[in-house]
Amino acid sequence: MRTLDELDVDGKRVLVRVDFNVPLKDGEVADDTRIRAALPTLEELRRNNAALVLVSHLGRPKNREPELSLRPVAGRLGELLGTDVRLAPGVVGDQAIAMANELQPGDVLLLENVRYEPGETKNDADLADQLAALADAYVNDAFGAAHRAHASTEGVARRLPHAAGRLLEREVKTLTAIIEDPAKPLVAVVGGAKVTDKIAVIDRFLEVADAILIGGAMCFPFFKAQGHDVGSSLCEEEGIAPAKLALEKAAQGGCRLELPNDLVLGDRFAAEAERKQLDGVDVPDGWMGLDVGPRTAERYAAEIAQAGTVFWNGPMGAFELEPFAAGTRAVAEAVANAPGTTVVGGGDSAAAIQQFGLADRVTHLSTGGGASLELLEGKTLPGVEALS
Known part of the structure; x- marks a missing residue:
């Protein structure tokens, strides 16, 4: 498993699969534990001069239900990072591409709920291609979704230089050690x-x-x-x-x-x-x-x-x-x-x-x-x- 130590991100756009499947209440994040868990990876990438395009799922949408939008998550993440986190109106498409192209080192863009796209859970090749087109490298820090072969967890990793984020790296090492040593x-x-x-x-x-x-x-x-x-x-x-x-x-x-x-x-x-x-x-x-x-x-x-x-x-x-x-x-x-x-x-x-x-x-x-x-x-x- 490749780690961040083996990935050159200087001046590059990095697509980061995070697990922001958090509980919401009254339009706000009710528990930000999973968002906080991703911060070490996101902060390290920003320190290393990367621009970030984040992708996550939230719930199990059937028809782009607005209550499953990641907008509240973008707001909370911005507070925790101390920077503006823009939310793309979709997962892929012209607007997402334009917003990704505007990113400067240290900037953060959050794509809308990836499960709004039916091809996500089918590991659709076209969706994986479109996600890969948004960035120069890929980092997976979403251990909670790593057991799914989805477009944002498996498909896109095959298309870009890639590495595990610090959270996913720690999860795999810690849990493997329980069995092996x-x-x-x-x-x-x-x-x-x-x-x-x-x-x-x-x-x-x-x-x-x-x-x-x-x-x-x-x-x-x-x-x-x-x-x-x-x-x-x-x-x-x-x-x-x-x-x-x-x-x-x-x-x-x-x-x-x-x-x-x-x-x-x-x-x-x-x-x-x-x-x-x-x-x-x-x-x-x-x-x-x-x-x-x-x-x-x-x-x-x-x-x-x-x-x-x-x-x-x-x-x-x-x-x-x-x-x-x-x-x-x-x-x-x-x-x-x-x-x-x-x-x-x-x-x-x-x-x-x-x-x-x-x-x-x-x-x-x-x-x-x-x-x-x-x-x-x-x-x-x-x-x-x-x-x-």
Whole structure:
């Protein structure tokens, strides 16, 4: 993978794929974390006398919905960079070309939402050609989109001198090191709703980790595979068979697969639900497991505390509902306090650790949920492969 150290950008226009897929509220950026994550790359390029043409997606537009315009992002980015960031009215076309041609070193132009163009997700060759025509070089700093073979992540990289931005470079090196050269013991904390979404990364960790700690609704297919009652808990039927196989694999190998031994139940999925603790894991009819219990949280925190490397992806329960946030909070605090290398793998885990105000106390907070998991699984990411 080529890095910025190998790319000459002096006096050149550089097309930079960034991940500015940020939440908006009332026409303003509600969370600028992803914008801030791109700043080191953008500032380095500007210091090196480059003019920047930025390209990003926002949401999943179907018909150029104005509420998915990047205009609020341009405003916030300008504030953070301390410079005017112009927004092109389109992704490509005469106006975008004219605005790109006017750029001077240090100037920043943001193209409109690249997914306004239907050819983006199809990796359309014509769109990739038009994007390439806007610049002299290409930098991909959008790790969160690197697992997609799109025109702005894979196609255009084949058409210009290219390199990884600092964010993408750090993501790939950090996550690869977890599998290839972790400080031991390696503990993986895996939560969320579906076993099928994460069974490949669970299988991978069964080969390289010392312990896997399971939480969230995905524990219920494991419990069902063991013959436990799950009551009204969210239990993915398609996850039962792979959960059983994972349990069998763990029993034969050197990695411990740990499950909760107590739960916090609710009579419905709501903040005002009736709540009770269960000393055990057999959920009565009419109740659903919505968090790991305090004994499980304490046990998991102890595992995390003695780890040389911790990878965490997925909450321990319905942390968005305050009565059921304790388990996820306990894990977040344990990860923040852990003496070893700590990596939080994007998605809901990143949202949780930010919600609890602990994001600055982990070694690495990934910007790519799906991309993080696919890289750990051993898959080739098209946006990364194109930078070789």
